[in-house]
Amino acid sequence: MIAKLKTFAQHLKAELLALSYAARDPRTPWYARALALLVLAYALSPIDLIPDFIPVLGQLDDLLLVPAGLWLALRLIPPEVMVPARHEAAQHPQRLAKSAWGLALMLLIYLLFLGLARAWWRSRG
Template identity: 55%
Template sequence: MIDRIKKWARKLKGKIFVLYYAYKDPRTPWYAKVFAICVVAYAFSPVDLIPDFIPILGYLDDVILVPLGVAIALKMIPPDVVQENEEKAEQRIKNGKPKNWLAGSFIILLWIAAFLWVSLIIYRYMVD
């Protein structure tokens, strides 16, 4: 079962470039564009929301969150747009995956904010 999930995840992660081109297509609905942009930005981010060194949970985003986001986004986009952009995506895959440092920076800021929030709670608890 785990092998099936990994195959499914790999297949859907390959569709990220289809989303990348589909969100630029004017035939894609605005809500699908917004969702696709979020999925693509996170997938291309060099920083994970859940770091890989955390046992089990670290791979949750790679195996479940990103592929699930891709699957949902593909359902929102018209089939003819998806089909048309698959060829562009195949060419782009040959050139390698780009990095999205803007999304990576956002995730780093989320971790800093969470750390500061927890630190503040601990500080208030210790002072009282």
Template identity: 50%
Template sequence: MWKIKAWAKRLKQQIYVLYLSYKDERVPWYAKIFTACVVAYAFSPIDLIPDFIPILGYLDDVIIVPIGIMVALKMIPKEVISECDDKAKNMMKNGKPKNWVVGSLIILLWSIIMLWVILKAYQIFS
């Protein structure tokens, strides 16, 4: 049980590292785009596979997010990761950042996607 908690804590810290790395000018543009997508997905309250679906619901939390983090960390220069890792440790001690604008944009984006899916489904079935 302790291994799972330690793994989850490390995963959370790595998400903060990606969050901070995204803002660094030394990170290539393609890495910034991928990193932003991984962080947005990790912080998003809406999952690709809803959690209420047995077994598959937690698939994204256990497989998709860690793989995305691993790929994003490989794209970012080591010195940036090292600096951001120290900052992330401090952030975890002091509490996570609250950015209501970004949170609102994520919810708006997912709402637009869901509306588009509903409209397409309506067109297909009517």
């Protein structure tokens, strides 16, 4: 079981690296590129949408959101872009660094959520 999880995690990292190469390819449609960048920003962000210290939910967002976003982004990118991107990722395996853009995105989402919650609270009374 643990060996399968390690294999899955390695595959996920390789696919995220390939996604980063595919997002830079000019043949990638703008909507696929936008989703790919959002997935990469979230995956590489030093903070999560749901903090890891919250039992169960904190780990579920990493186990569900990243693979689901990756799956969707990979479906939107044409195969003629993904094949060379996967090849490039296999030829130059590297660790993707934490992302300042990912951090900014997550902080923006938190601020948006807080603004919406405040507006809702004010509208109630």
